[in-house]
Structures are given as structure tokens and as C-alpha cells.
Amino acid sequence: MSGAHVEPLTKNRAGRPRQPKNWRNPTLLAITIGFVVATAWSWNFIDMTLLTLFGGLSDLGNLLVYMFPPIFDNFPEALRATIETIWMALIGTTIAVVLSVPLAFLAARNTSPHPLVFAVARGVITLTRAVPTLVLAAVFSISLGIGPFPGIVALGLHSVGMIGKLFTEAIESTEFAPREAVLSTGAGKWQTILATIIPQIIPSCIGTALYRLDINLRESAVLGFVGAGGVGFLIQTELRGLDYQRAISAVSVIFITITLIELISTRLRASIIGDHLSTPTKQNARSLARVARDQRLIEAAISTRRLTPPWIYERILRVGTGLMFLSLLVVALFTIDMPIISAYKYGDDLVRSIGRLYPPDFTFARAELIQGMLETTAIGFTATLLGLVIAIPLGILSARNIILRRSVILLSRGVLLLIRGLPELIVAVLFVAAMGLGPVPGTLALTIGTATFMAKLIGDALEEVQEAPREGVSATGATRVQEFISAVLPQALPNLVSQTLYMLDVNLRSSTVLGIVGGGGIGFLLLGSIRVLDEATVGAIIITIFLLVYAIELLGTFVRWMVE
Amino acid sequence: MQDSSTSGADPLISLTGVSKRFPNGTLALDNVDLSIPRGQLLSLIGLSGSGKSTLMRHLNGLHRPTSGVVNVMGVEVSSASNRQLRGVRKNIGFVFQQFGLVGRATCLENVLTGALGRLNGPRYGVWSYPKQLRSEAFDHLERVGLVNQAYQRADTLSGGQMQRVAIARSLMQQPQIMLADEPVASLDPESSAQVLDLLLKVAVEEQMTVIVTLHQVELALGWATRIVGLRDGRVVLDRDATTLKQEDAMEVYQRVDKSLDPDVSRQPDASGVTQRAVQVAP
The missing domain is CATH 1.10.3720.10 (MetI-like)
Incomplete structure (x- = not known):
């Protein structure tokens, strides 16, 4: 009688305090350290310094100057x-x-x-x-x-x-x-x-x-x-x-x-x-009239035994x-x-x-292939970190339950929506035009994409936190900043970690094609090989990209599983 | 069905030595012999997990026995081909505890799916069914008292209404046999009575053979002509309902347990726990 065992089991489970999942902590720690080390290496690999960062910004300023006034004859x-x-x-x-x-x-x-x-x-x-x-x-x-x-x-x-x-x-x-x-x-x-x-x-x-x-x-x-x-x-x-x-x-x-x-x-x-469009969601005259009309149509259809659904x-x-x-x-x-x-x-x-891509030839451009893959990976990590740094304040500014000034929220949400309207590669091609070929403009373009996307995710994650702990903390006389740090952030953190991982996944994928517009990474070699019709090398590159993307997906799935 | 016009003495449904062991090792049916003549109103009682639902699903080939023979209307369901199986299913209405309606589709569409066995090729949406059948579907909705809900989505209905739509869908098949597996277990008492009454009424009007599984003995005694009790996949009771008292039927749940399972006598509340445990499961 297996049924007899059900009750004591639940009793045990409810009675005992929940066991801490100790075994996960070292793994999570290792992942975090891995992320930090990888990012530091990446930052170094693509010669990103604060100087290049600000130099890039001034180049961008120059480009904007060249672009104005726009000519619309095209x-x-x-x-x-x-x-x-x-x-x-x-x-x-x-x-x-x-x-x-x-x-x-x-x-x-x-x-x-x-x-x-x-x-x-x-x-x-x-x-x-x-x-x-x-x-x-x-x-x-x-x-x-x-x-x-x-x-x-x-x-x-x-x-x-x-x-x-x-x-x-x-x-x-x-x-x-x-x-x-x-x-x-x-x-x-x-x-x-x-x-x-x-x-x-x-x-x-x-x-x-x-x-x-x-x-x-x-x-x-x-x-x-x-x-x-x-x-x-x-x-x-x-x-x-x-x-x-x-x-x-x-x-x-x-x-x-x-x-x-x-x-x-x-x-x-x-x-x-x-669901249920025929029930009024808003109590305004239009939706009520609509529901009334639907009701009339259905009644008429039933009473005349209309054999086709009413409009x-x-x-x-x-x-x-x-x-x-x-x-x-x-x-x-x-x-x-x-x-x-x-x-x-x-x-x-x-x-x-x-x-014709088969058999792939990994030897012809071996050095460039390795360099390209490393650069692609480095761009992905750097862009994720930089994007995160920008996204956190932007995300907080756009969370309705944190920032109470409507104008600030509207402004930050509007800016985010607008920037999201530009595909990353278009941003990248503009940046390359401003700063020249190389991984830095590509990284910055990905950074912008990451920042806007993450900011939205962070904003949403913050808006989903429960109110009760916040009330509890603020009732003790905490300031708004203290309340945010101790009652909001801990709730939103797991979600943020998993979103960051997702973003890393997306960025590593995106950075494989940045090189096509001169933004660094494996894409540059790919485009070059296609131009000279070196199909064996193209095959090798595609296989390499496939393996990288697949490895990232497996890693992402594993880490998300660990976090949740 | 022509082959079923054999004399009334021949059983419409017969199970011979039917056993079913699921891949997980559970023995759900244990050497069941049962023969059901045309026109009988049979109620199958027993605890949850006693094999009632499994038995029902063997009658229309949703499950196949591990050993034994299931014969329905002259077709050996236990070994039938897909085509034969469809032929048998067309003649068997099946009402489920969870109604089995497509929530997003209208009631009319749900009833129309009952005609799929009569049609060739896939159908999608009311317009894809012949007008004749749509009209018929309206009639059946009228019969179960839900014609006003014909163009309403099924998931907007109450549980009792949903089960009535499911009955209308079965009527659409013009079945000779009606199987109902715990048809009222998810309903409140008032809707339960309404649904069971409706089921009985249409069954009698259409001279259908009916098998209903129920776990409430009072309901079963109320209208069945024959009561069959299952426990641990075995038939432990098979009596004419008119001569059966409620206490006798309760044996299926209590006393029979002890005589068959020596373990149980040491745990007087074991069956109660089982019942609770299984009811919690979805």
C-alpha cells in the first residue's frame, strides 16, 4: 500500500527546516570567478582601456557632426x-x-x-x-x-x-x-x-x-x-x-x-x-458597446439557428x-x-x-581562425560587462515602483525604446565608420544593444518584486536607498543573474557576425573567405561558429539550471 | 452495425481473462471476465486506482490488454487494426471526468468533433463541417439544454455545462454504447444529479448500453440495473442492482479489502489514506 506512506512523508517535509543546498555554492562561486576572469582577459585581449573608450566617444561625436544636417534627397x-x-x-x-x-x-x-x-x-x-x-x-x-x-x-x-x-x-x-x-x-x-x-x-x-x-x-x-x-x-x-x-x-x-x-x-x-475578447476589459463606452453588439449578434444567430458563426x-x-x-x-x-x-x-x-563547403579546411587560415574566435569571445564578454554597467542605473530609472517621478520613467523608457529601434549591426557599421576597423567599435555597438535590452529586463525584474518586504524595511525608518539595497535588490538578484547569462549567450552569437561590417571577430575572416571563394575555409569557419554557439548554449543551460 | 444484430442472448461486450500490466509494473487489471448484454445499465464501482478507468479504456481500445480478449460488437478490440478500432469507437460514446473539451473552441465546434468519425479528412472550424451536421449539432445542444451557448467558448462554461456539452458530442456519434468514466466526480452535487439524469435519459431514449464508473455507491444504486465492483484490478462484486443493498456494495470498499489483503487488517485506516492520497493527485 504505497498510499499509506504519503502522509508521513509530507509531515516530515513540512516539519523539518529546509535544507540549505550547500553543494551548489562552490559551483556558483566558480562560475562567478570564471565570469570575472574571462571578462578581465577579454578586456585585455581587445586592448580596451578607458582611454580608448573615451577616444571612441569623441570619434562618435565627430561622426555626428559630419552627419548633420542630414540630406534627404535619397x-x-x-x-x-x-x-x-x-x-x-x-x-x-x-x-x-x-x-x-x-x-x-x-x-x-x-x-x-x-x-x-x-x-x-x-x-x-x-x-x-x-x-x-x-x-x-x-x-x-x-x-x-x-x-x-x-x-x-x-x-x-x-x-x-x-x-x-x-x-x-x-x-x-x-x-x-x-x-x-x-x-x-x-x-x-x-x-x-x-x-x-x-x-x-x-x-x-x-x-x-x-x-x-x-x-x-x-x-x-x-x-x-x-x-x-x-x-x-x-x-x-x-x-x-x-x-x-x-x-x-x-x-x-x-x-x-x-x-x-x-x-x-x-x-x-x-x-x-x-483571452475572452467578448468580456469587457475596460469599462469605457466603446468596449461596452462592442460587447453589447456581440451579445445581440450571438442571440440573433441562436434564434435563427444560423449555421455559421456570427461576426x-x-x-x-x-x-x-x-x-x-x-x-x-x-x-x-x-x-x-x-x-x-x-x-x-x-x-x-x-x-x-x-x-562545396565540405570538406572544411582548418589549416589554410589556422592562425586567423584562432585569433578570430578568441576575439569574438572577448568581444562578447566585454560587451556584456560594459552593457551591464550602463544598464543597471538605466533599469532602475525605468522601474515604476522605484522611481516615483513619472517624467523620469517616461524619459528613460522612451530612450530605451528608441535605441532598441536600431539593429546592432547598423550601430556597429556607424561606429566602424567613426572609429575605423577593429574590435572596439564592434564591442561598443554590442554594449549599446546590451545596455538597452538589459535595462528593460532589469526594469521589469525590479517591478516584479514583492511589496511587503519593502514596507517592512521602510517602516524601520530606512532611507529609500537603504530600502532599495536591502529589500528590492535581493529579491531581483536571481532573475538578474540569469538575464545576464542569457545576454552573454546572445552577445557571443552576435559577435560572430560583427566582423562582417569590420567590427572585429571571426566574421571578418568569414567575409574575406567568401569574397575569394575559399569555400573550404568558409566551411571550417561555419563549423567553428556552430561549435562555439553550441558550447555556449550548453553552458548557458547548465548555469541557468544551477542558478534556479 | 450489421454484425451486432445477432440475437439478444449474445453479449454486446465481453471481456475474457483480461489482464493489464503497465510499463511501470502496476497490475491494473487482473484476469477480468465480464459480459454485458445489449441495453444494460451497468455501474462500475470501486476505489480510485481499482482499475475502473483502465477497464473502460480497454473497451474502446485506448488501452490494449497484456493478455486476454476484449470483444465489443463482434470486433476483437484487443487486437483490432486502427481502421477497425475507429469503426468500433464511432459506436461508443465516451464521457470523461475531465470533459475533454477544447476550451478555446465554441460549444458547437466541440459537439461537431463528435462527427469526425463519420467524415473523411481533417476538419477545422465550424464552416468545414457539412451544414446537415451543423444542424444536427444544434439539435444535440438543444437536447442537453445548452443551445444558447452554441457560439460561446467552452471554457466560459461551468463544469456541469461542460459535461453536458461532452454528452452532446457523444450523441453526435449516434452511439450504441455509452461509457462514462467518473462523469460527475469533478462536479458539485446539484450539477452531478443533473448530468447523471441527462445521461440516463438519453441512454434510455436511444436504447443505449451504458457503463458508468462511479465512486459514490448511492448514485450507482440509484439508477443502474447491475453493479460490478472492482478492487485491485479484480472483479469482487457482480450483482443485480435491485437485490443489492448499500451495505453489500460498501464491501467493495471495506470488508472485501481485509479478506483479500492481510496487510490491511493491521492498518485499519489504510484504505482511507489511499483514498485521500489518490484524490489529491491530479
């Missing part, structure tokens, strides 16, 4: 290139979604037909995530030529990594009860999946796709740096021609576009995923948004000259161009 061209960027992101994301849906069903524990299929599907998803979009685009442009096509293919393939992973998780988190029930009615396997799993995962899948669209818009803005279409090419050409006044106008067009689309997609996500607000919104996306996609496909019809031919080229 506006039509910038707009055309920006629109192309949007279409590329849209098509690339769509391709990724289309590829991800079947892949996710094969990779989800609860729908995969066979353990072997499961392992292969998981492997494919992990693999696509490990090679950065820009690297893929650079490789594909060898066989597919210059233009948006290789860029779209790269976006489509790389995004499968994230979209496929999140779709798989969505499928795995569905309830089993409806599936068993519908299967019991005599429905077939696919009928059951469509009737029970799809409705459960659709909201989160739409959310994932929209989120990825945001990311891909940023990615496709820089694909032009390797000749893969979009606004990046225009920006790079203008910077190369030292035409800073026009470059800044092209940058501002893409910047405004990205910010606008992010605002729209955030709202869309909220309204599509939001309630929720349905109009969903169908409308869907149709809008479809028509945008059609426009995109017609605007961008996608050689879909001859896809088989290009598919052949694609396979061949990947095939």
Missing part, C-alpha cells in the same frame, strides 16, 4: 529599400513558419511518430538556430547571387530554430484530455490533431510568429551588408563613400519603420492572444488580421522577384553551395 531610394526590407522579413518569417509547423509536430514528444524522427527533427531545429542569419546569407549569396533572395532563404532557415522550438513547446504544453476524448469518438489521428491541438496552440504560435517578424525586420535591415538585399546595402554604400549626411537619413528611415512596426505588432499580439468583434479582428497578412504577403511575393517557379533549380544550387 529618401525615395531609402524608402524603396526599407519596403524591400519589410517584404524580406515577411516572406522569410512565413517560410520559417511553414517549415516549422510540420517540424514541430515531429519534434514534440506528444505527437512525434517515432523516437528516431523525434531526434532528427530536434536536431534540425537546433542546427538551424546555430548558424547566424547573416552567415547563412553570405554563404547563399555565393550560389544564389546578389539580391534579396539569398537573404530571404537565410531568414527562413535560421528562424526555424526559434519558431520551431517555440511551436514544439506549445504543442507539448497542450492538454491531453481533449485529444483522448476526440480520439474516442472514432476520429483519426490527423483529424484529432487538427480538432484539438491546433486550436490550443494557435494563439501562442501567432505570438511567436509576430515576435520573430520583429526580430527578422532588424535582421533583414543588415542583410545588405553581405549583398543580400534590403536597406543595409544602401547604408553601407553611403558610408563607404563617406556620404554621412545621406547615410543618416537612410538610417532614420529604417529606424522609424522598425519602431513603428514594433509598436503595431505589440498591440496586435496583445489583442490576438488576449462578433473577436472574429472580425482575427479574420481581418489574417486577410491583411495574406494580402501583404501576396504583395511582397509580387514585389520581390522571388524565383519560386525555378525553385528546384535554385534548390539544387543551394544544396551544391552547401556541399
Whole structure:
């Protein structure tokens, strides 16, 4: 009777004080020391000093002076290139979604037909995530030529990594009860999946796709740096021609576009995923009228036994948004000259161009390869530390429950939102233009990206802390600063540690491509090898990048597991 | 079903020497023999973990026995192909404790999924079902008293309402057999009575053969014609409900325990603990 043991066990657990998890402390300490040592080494490796830092800032000041006043006579061209960027992101994301849906069903524990299929599907998803979009685009442009096509293919393939992973998780988190029930009615396997799993995962899948669209818009803005279409090419050409006044106008067009689309997609996500649209969330006249209208429509539909669902607000919104996306996609496909019809031919080229990377040659550029990888790693660590140093005060300033002055919060949140609108590589290309080639401009560009992203995460983490301990501390007569240090910070710390690790992961990935715009690291060698069509070395570099990214992912997973 | 038109003496459902051992080693069914004629209203009683749900799931092939033969309407479910299994399931309505509705879908859509066995190919959304079937689904919702909720999402309903939608979904199958596994265990007493009454009413009207698992003996005695008690995967009681007194039925839960399991007599409250422990589990 195993049941008889249940009660005493719980009693024991409740009665005894919780055991301290001693064994984790030395490991955590080792990780912290490792992080500090790695950062110190990195700082040294890329010759970062406070002097270079401030020298870089003054170079940036000079660049800003050169950029003003902006000349907007390239506006039509910038707009055309920006629109192309949007279409590329849209098509690339769509391709990724289309590829991800079947892949996710094969990779989800609860729908995969066979353990072997499961392992292969998981492997494919992990693999696509490990090679950065820009690297893929650079490789594909060898066989597919210059233009948006290789860029779209790269976006489509790389995004499968994230979209496929999140779709798989969505499928795995569905309830089993409806599936068993519908299967019991005599429905077939696919009928059951469509009737029970799809409705459960659709909201989160739409959310994932929209989120990825945001990311891909940023990615496709820089694909032009390797000749893969979009606004990046225009920006790079203008910077190369030292035409800073026009470059800044092209940058501002893409910047405004990205910010606008992010605002729209955030709202869309909220309204599509939001549950129970037919219940009023706000007590204003409009939403009450909407609910009343829905009620009338439903009643009319029932009383007339209407056999199609009534057009309630929720349905109009969903169908409308869907149709809008479809028509945008059609426009995109017609605007961008996608050689879909001859896809088989290009598919052949694609396979061949990947095939030519084999066998990889690690020996030809061995010294540069090692140097590049070390530099990439060093940039990742340095940018994470610098970004963190800037992010902490910014994050505190943007936390609504810490800073009580509304104007300060609005200002800091606004600044963060604005800076996030610029893709890191565009910042990097500007910095390279100001300071010249090398790891320092690349590091600083990553630093800015890290700082804004981390500041938001820190702000959110601080806003999530519980109020009670703060009240307790402030009731003892502590100052606001004391209260912050002893009641807020300890609560938010575990979250911050894990966010920092995540950021390190992201930065190490990003720094593999910085070199493509001259920002230091392995990317520089990659672009050089592609230019001279040294495909064996390209293969070696891609494998090295893959291994680095994979190692980081494993390390990140391990450390996060230790922390939590 | 044509092959089921064999004479009434033939059992509609029969289990012969059915045993089930799960991969984790649990012996859920232990050599069960049971034969159920057409039109019977049978109630399966027993503690949680006694094998009731496992037995039910063997009848429509959700589980396959480790040994023994399950025969339903002339089909050997225990060894049937997927196609045969679908054919059998079409004729068996199954009502679950956790309702098994898709929360985000409307009630009408949920009821329509009951028709999937009659259709070829996957369907998604109300519009993908033939109008004839939609109209039928409306009728069934009307029958369970929820036609006003047809275009409401299933997760906006109360537990009792959800179970009624699940019954409407089963009716959509036009089944000859209705299985209900703890259909009211998640409901308050008032909804429980409502749901059981509804289940009984439609079963009698449609002349269905019904098997309901219940752990409340009073409910079981109230309407079943035959009571079968399970304990540790074995049939320990099989009686006509009219001649059975409540005390006799309670043996399934208490006295029978002691006679079968010598360990239990040393721990008088052991069965109580088991019950509590299992009820806490999700």
C-alpha cells in the first residue's frame, strides 16, 4: 500500500527546516570567478582601456557632426529599400513558419511518430538556430547571387530554430484530455490533431510568429551588408563613400519603420492572444458597446439557428488580421522577384553551395581562425560587462515602483525604446565608420544593444518584486536607498543573474557576425573567405561558429539550471 | 452495425481473462471476465486506482490488454487494426471526468468533433463541417439544454455545462454504447444529479448500453440495473442492482479489502489514506 506512506512523508517535509543546498555554492562561486576572469582577459585581449573608450566617444561625436544636417534627397531610394526590407522579413518569417509547423509536430514528444524522427527533427531545429542569419546569407549569396533572395532563404532557415522550438513547446504544453476524448469518438489521428491541438496552440504560435517578424525586420535591415538585399546595402554604400549626411537619413528611415512596426505588432499580439475578447476589459463606452453588439449578434444567430458563426468583434479582428497578412504577403511575393517557379533549380544550387563547403579546411587560415574566435569571445564578454554597467542605473530609472517621478520613467523608457529601434549591426557599421576597423567599435555597438535590452529586463525584474518586504524595511525608518539595497535588490538578484547569462549567450552569437561590417571577430575572416571563394575555409569557419554557439548554449543551460 | 444484430442472448461486450500490466509494473487489471448484454445499465464501482478507468479504456481500445480478449460488437478490440478500432469507437460514446473539451473552441465546434468519425479528412472550424451536421449539432445542444451557448467558448462554461456539452458530442456519434468514466466526480452535487439524469435519459431514449464508473455507491444504486465492483484490478462484486443493498456494495470498499489483503487488517485506516492520497493527485 504505497498510499499509506504519503502522509508521513509530507509531515516530515513540512516539519523539518529546509535544507540549505550547500553543494551548489562552490559551483556558483566558480562560475562567478570564471565570469570575472574571462571578462578581465577579454578586456585585455581587445586592448580596451578607458582611454580608448573615451577616444571612441569623441570619434562618435565627430561622426555626428559630419552627419548633420542630414540630406534627404535619397529618401525615395531609402524608402524603396526599407519596403524591400519589410517584404524580406515577411516572406522569410512565413517560410520559417511553414517549415516549422510540420517540424514541430515531429519534434514534440506528444505527437512525434517515432523516437528516431523525434531526434532528427530536434536536431534540425537546433542546427538551424546555430548558424547566424547573416552567415547563412553570405554563404547563399555565393550560389544564389546578389539580391534579396539569398537573404530571404537565410531568414527562413535560421528562424526555424526559434519558431520551431517555440511551436514544439506549445504543442507539448497542450492538454491531453481533449485529444483522448476526440480520439474516442472514432476520429483519426490527423483529424484529432487538427480538432484539438491546433486550436490550443494557435494563439501562442501567432505570438511567436509576430515576435520573430520583429526580430527578422532588424535582421533583414543588415542583410545588405553581405549583398543580400534590403536597406543595409544602401547604408553601407553611403558610408563607404563617406556620404554621412545621406547615410543618416537612410538610417532614420529604417529606424522609424522598425519602431513603428514594433509598436503595431505589440498591440496586435496583445489583442490576438488576449483571452475572452467578448468580456469587457475596460469599462469605457466603446468596449461596452462592442460587447453589447456581440451579445445581440450571438442571440440573433441562436434564434435563427444560423449555421455559421456570427461576426462578433473577436472574429472580425482575427479574420481581418489574417486577410491583411495574406494580402501583404501576396504583395511582397509580387514585389520581390522571388524565383519560386525555378525553385528546384535554385534548390539544387543551394544544396551544391552547401556541399562545396565540405570538406572544411582548418589549416589554410589556422592562425586567423584562432585569433578570430578568441576575439569574438572577448568581444562578447566585454560587451556584456560594459552593457551591464550602463544598464543597471538605466533599469532602475525605468522601474515604476522605484522611481516615483513619472517624467523620469517616461524619459528613460522612451530612450530605451528608441535605441532598441536600431539593429546592432547598423550601430556597429556607424561606429566602424567613426572609429575605423577593429574590435572596439564592434564591442561598443554590442554594449549599446546590451545596455538597452538589459535595462528593460532589469526594469521589469525590479517591478516584479514583492511589496511587503519593502514596507517592512521602510517602516524601520530606512532611507529609500537603504530600502532599495536591502529589500528590492535581493529579491531581483536571481532573475538578474540569469538575464545576464542569457545576454552573454546572445552577445557571443552576435559577435560572430560583427566582423562582417569590420567590427572585429571571426566574421571578418568569414567575409574575406567568401569574397575569394575559399569555400573550404568558409566551411571550417561555419563549423567553428556552430561549435562555439553550441558550447555556449550548453553552458548557458547548465548555469541557468544551477542558478534556479 | 450489421454484425451486432445477432440475437439478444449474445453479449454486446465481453471481456475474457483480461489482464493489464503497465510499463511501470502496476497490475491494473487482473484476469477480468465480464459480459454485458445489449441495453444494460451497468455501474462500475470501486476505489480510485481499482482499475475502473483502465477497464473502460480497454473497451474502446485506448488501452490494449497484456493478455486476454476484449470483444465489443463482434470486433476483437484487443487486437483490432486502427481502421477497425475507429469503426468500433464511432459506436461508443465516451464521457470523461475531465470533459475533454477544447476550451478555446465554441460549444458547437466541440459537439461537431463528435462527427469526425463519420467524415473523411481533417476538419477545422465550424464552416468545414457539412451544414446537415451543423444542424444536427444544434439539435444535440438543444437536447442537453445548452443551445444558447452554441457560439460561446467552452471554457466560459461551468463544469456541469461542460459535461453536458461532452454528452452532446457523444450523441453526435449516434452511439450504441455509452461509457462514462467518473462523469460527475469533478462536479458539485446539484450539477452531478443533473448530468447523471441527462445521461440516463438519453441512454434510455436511444436504447443505449451504458457503463458508468462511479465512486459514490448511492448514485450507482440509484439508477443502474447491475453493479460490478472492482478492487485491485479484480472483479469482487457482480450483482443485480435491485437485490443489492448499500451495505453489500460498501464491501467493495471495506470488508472485501481485509479478506483479500492481510496487510490491511493491521492498518485499519489504510484504505482511507489511499483514498485521500489518490484524490489529491491530479
